[in-house]
Amino acid sequence: MAKKITLPVTAEAIRELHAGDEVLLSGPLVTARDAAHHVMITKKPEWLRPILKDRMIYHCGPVVRKQPDGKWEFVAAGPTTSIREEPYEADVIRDYQVRGVIGKGGMGKKTLEALKQYGAVYLHAIGGLAQILALRVKEVTNVHMLEELGVPEAFWEIEVEDFPAVVTMDAHGKSLHAEIDAASRKVLEAEIQKMGSEH
Secondary structure (H helix, E strand, O other): OOEEEEOOOOHHHHHOOOOOOEEEEEEEEEEOOHHHHHHHHHOOOOOHHHHHOOOEEEOEOOEEEEOOOOOEEEEEOOEOEOHHHHHHHHHHHHHHOOOEEEEEOOOOHHHHHHHHHHOOEEEEOOOOOHHHHHOOEEEEEEEEOHHHHOOOOOEEEEEEEEEEEEEEEOOOOOEHHHHHHHHHHHHHHHHHHHHHHHO
16 A cells, blocks of 8 residues: 655655655655756755655656646656666755655666665656646646746745655665666577677
């Protein structure tokens, strides 16, 4: 059964999660992709600290529309590939006290070390469900740097309810992505050896 996580959340609560756990997230998230991560590292904006502390970053370039009342809504909210943020993410987790990163495809060793050190997790959101995931976004509460960065790259503050994801990298140093990668390499090497011995 999925574990319900309400944001903001403590490092202690995050350390109770393990790779393979299914979770349902409720509360405030912030979207951030390549340009946003660059801003976080190079400019370190102060306004960002309170909206990231004990919360989570979602690697997502949303499709949005403006409603007649002037409020924004998410039409599609699928995850983007996370490994692109590997050069930045460990520093972001440390500097902004982020408790989780959501995306697809997993991240590398540097991020895994930061998750362990600071009490955070990586959550895999399901690709191909962009419109379904958008239904879990109950409200867009704010947007930052929209003019400078554009819609997909801006910092969108959103409220989610029962947003589904799976813990694939935990605060104990376990990464399902690394395990699958290692297992795949073993199979590949065995196949290559087999092909070699057949000739």
